[in-house]
Amino acid sequence: MKKLIPIAVATALLLTACGSGNYAATQLPAEPQAAPTTSTTPVAPRPCTDGLNALASYAPDSSTPAPGGAMPAGSWMEEIQKRGRLIAGVSADSLNLGYRDPITGKIQGFDIDMINAVAAAIFPDAPTNPRRVELRVISSPQRIPSLKATNNPVDIVARNMTINCDRWHDIAFSAEYYRSGQKTLVPLDAPEKSVQELSGKTICAPAGSTSLDNLKKANPKVVPITADTDTGCLVLFQQGKAYGISGDDTVLAGDAAQDPYARVITTQRFSEEPYGLGVSLLHPEFVRFVNVVLQQMKDSGAWKISYDKWLKAALGPAPVPPKAIYGRVPVKQ
Numbered sequence: 001m002k003k004l005i006p007i008a009v010a011t012a013l014l015l016t017a018c019g020s021g022n023y024a025a026t027q028l029p030a031e032p033q034a035a036p037t038t039s040t041t042p043v044a045p046r047p048c049t050d051g052l053n054a055l056a057s058y059a060p061d062s063s064t065p066a067p068g069g070a071m072p073a074g075s076w077m078e079e080i081q082k083r084g085r086l087i088a089g090v091s092a093d094s095l096n097l098g099y100r101d102p103i104t105g106k107i108q109g110f111d112i113d114m115i116n117a118v119a120a121a122i123f124p125d126a127p128t129n130p131r132r133v134e135l136r137v138i139s140s141p142q143r144i145p146s147l148k149a150t151n152n153p154v155d156i157v158a159r160n161m162t163i164n165c166d167r168w169h170d171i172a173f174s175a176e177y178y179r180s181g182q183k184t185l186v187p188l189d190a191p192e193k194s195v196q197e198l199s200g201k202t203i204c205a206p207a208g209s210t211s212l213d214n215l216k217k218a219n220p221k222v223v224p225i226t227a228d229t230d231t232g233c234l235v236l237f238q239q240g241k242a243y244g245i246s247g248d249d250t251v252l253a254g255d256a257a258q259d260p261y262a263r264v265i266t267t268q269r270f271s272e273e274p275y276g277l278g279v280s281l282l283h284p285e286f287v288r289f290v291n292v293v294l295q296q297m298k299d300s301g302a303w304k305i306s307y308d309k310w311l312k313a314a315l316g317p318a319p320v321p322p323k324a325i326y327g328r329v330p331v332k333q
Contacts, residue, residue: 048165052328055163055274057175057291059326064288067121067296076283077122080155085131086119089138089146089154089278093231095254096310097160107135110250111158113306114177114277114294118156121293139228141208147171147280156290157278160248162210168328172283173276174290175324177303180248181269182214185237187244188261194268195219195246204233204242211247214271234258248273253314274322284330295324 048054063072071077080086090111091098098111112135119126119133126132136154138146143161146154148170160180163173184195184203192198199221205212207226215224225242227233234255236242245255252264277294279287297303298321307318 048168053325054165054168055176055276055325056327057173057276057325058284058287058328058330060288060292063285064292067289067293068124071122072285075289076155076286077289080122085134086115086122086126087134087136087153087155088115089143089157089159090115090135091159091230092135092137093229094160094251095257096314097250097254098158099254107137110178110306110310111160113302113310114297115156115158117297117302118277118290118293121289121296139208140206141228143208143278144170147278152280155279155286159278160250160273160275161278162273163276164210167278170281172279172281172287172330174279174287175294175326176274176276176322177294177297178250178275179319179322180250180273180275182211182246182271182273183249183252183269184265185245185247185252185255185262186265188263190244190263193265195222195265195270198222198244201243202241203244203246204236205246206230206233209247210271210273215246218270230255237262249315250311253311257314281331291324291326297321 065071065075065077071081090107092100092107094109094111096109098107098109100107115133115135116126123129123132136146138154138157138159140159143157143159144167147157157171161167161173162180163176167173184198186192186198192201195215195218198219200223202223202225203215204225204227205215207228212224212226215222225236227236230247230251233242233245233247237245237255238259245252249264249269256262256264277290279290294303297306303321304318312318
């Protein structure tokens with residue numbers, strides 16, 4: 001039987017999470033039953049209906065400026081320079097990815113390092129001038145709407161967002177910057193060793209995430225509930241309203257670090273979750289520029305330094321950074 005512990009650790013992160021504050025369980029209606037997925041072999045992203053690899057982004061071209069250089073007239077990078085700051089949608093409650101340090105109050109993590117690199121490529125003084133980056137805390141369901149809105153509330157989203165074909169209809173993605181995978185967190189003394197053994201159990205996954213769809217495909221017999229944020233799922237788990245949490249291994253590692261009565265089923269990873277930085281479809285030149293920045297991070301070793309700082313302790317030695325795939329052509333909006 002899982003012991004419930006005070007949720008003070010999660011509360012420090014919860015208070016930063018977009019101000020939504022409502023973590024009542026949202027139970028989803030039952031769907032037609034399908035045969036559960038029994039393979040534990042991760043499935044690679046499938047080609048999109050247009051024949052392109054889902055991971056294919058816009059290749060930098062002769063018009064793409066070098067990081068730190070002059071931004072082309074009329075480009076979105078120039079607009080950001082005129083504004084004086086880069087505005088990014090991020091998480092503040094995903095430990096080690098994007099979270100607010102309860103001591104310093106600073107939002108930091110692996111995803112935040114990606115944003116800081118883009119900001120430094122536009123504003124050379126960004127590393128010493130915190131005003132060059134504005135981090136706006138958003139929930140998982142807000143990621144795509146924040147990039148589609150006509151008033152441009154954010155320039156870019158770095159919130160452990162999976163690149164897939166469907167999302168390309170709504171937003172553009174950078175080249176892949178990290179490859180995660182879905183796992184499941186359960187009570188420390190739970191006997192289950194796979195998601196297939198969780199039939200009838202209430203499992204939380206963030207709303208608006210690929211984790212929710214993957215969970216229902218892996219075992220249609222689980223009882224899925226949602227919360228807007230990662231901490232929301234952790235709170236429901238600690239309150240006993242959810243038996244477990246299913247999500248990216250990066251996120252679950254942070255959850256487990258906050259709850260000594262939880263463990264991640266590490267023997268089963270039942271999806272591939274390639275992360276990309278989200279950008280509006282209206283600004284392909286900005287996507288190309290971001291791709292240059294990410295490649296520079298991978299080549300210079302800055303990517304590995306960030307991984308080692310934030311993820312190595314929980315996920316092991318740094319893998320080879322994902323190789324950029326290009327070939328997508330912007331569609332006129």
